[in-house]
Amino acid sequence: MPDLWMPGAQRLDVGNHAPTDGGPAKAIAHITWDRNATAAKPVDLVSYTNLRSYFAGGGAGVAPHILWDPFEGHFTQFVPANSRSKSLADAAGGTRTNRAGSVVLQIEALFFPYCRVGTKVYPRLVDTPCKGWAELQAWVHSWGVPNVWPMGHPADFASHRSESVWETKAGWYAHSQVPENDHQDPGSWPNFVGAPAPSTPKYEPFPGAGFFRAGRRSPVIAAMHKRLVAEGCGRYQSDANADVWGSGDERSYAAWQRKLGYVGSAADGLPGPTSWSKLHVPNV
Known part of the structure; x- marks a missing residue:
C-alpha cells in the first residue's frame, strides 16, 4: 500500500477523517492566494509558518492534504491520503467534490501572483523554483493518480469546468476546473517530471x-x-x-x-x- 503520509512531509494531523466515495483517482492543484498583488505593486510572500499554523488551527476546516512551499521544498500534511480533506466547495445534494474518487488529494502551493521573495517578484507559480515537485508528483502518482490533466494543463485564471469529465476521468485538476467551485487558481502548475513540455502558443487564446x-x-x-x-x-x-x-x-x-x-x-x-x-x- 502507498504511504498514507508523504515521506519527508511534516505531519500535523487535524483529525476529522472521512472516507472518499471511490472512483477515478484525482489530485487538485490550488494556490493559497492569501494576498492580492499586481505587477506594479508586488507584495511580500506570506510565510510558510503562518500558513501551516492557519491550517493546523483556525483553518483546519478547509485544510488540504498537503501544504507545499515551492520556494524551499517544505511540505506539511494535515490528513492522510485515504481521507477526504475539505478544501473544495461541495454543495449539498450536488456533484461530490472532496470525496469524488478513490483518493482526492488536495495540494495547496504557497503562492500568489506577483509575490515577492527577497528582491525577486514571481508572476506565476511556474516561475518559482518549484522545489520538491518531483517528490510530490511521485507520491501523488503512487496513489493511482495518472500524470494527466483531463481538462487541460492550467495556464490562466479562467474557469474551465465540465461535470461529466470530473465524474469520469482520473488525473490532476486545477481548482478552476472543479464543479460547484468559483475559484480560478492556480493559474499555472509545473510540468510533470519526465514529460515533454507542452507547446506554448505565441498568442493568448480567447479565454471565453x-x-x-x-x-x-x-x-x-x-x-x-x-x-x-x-x-x-x-x-x-x-x-x-x-x-x-x-x-x-x-x-x-x-x-x-x-x-x-x-x-x-x-x-x-x-x-x-x-x-x-x-x-x-x-x-x-
Missing part, C-alpha cells in the same frame, strides 16, 4: 466571454491592455491595476472593435473570438 467581468484580475488582461495601447486604442485614465478588467478596458476594447470596422452593438467593448485573435495578445 465570461472571462471579461468587472474585477477580474489576470496577467492576460495586463497583456491585452498593452496591446490596445500599442494599437492606438487606449482609452485608459490610468495605468494602475492594469491587470484588472474595468471600464477603461471596455472603452479601449470598443475603440479596437471600431478600428476593425465593427459598429453599433458589435462594438460594445466586450471581446469576442474574432477581434481577440486579431489583437495578437502575447502569451503570458
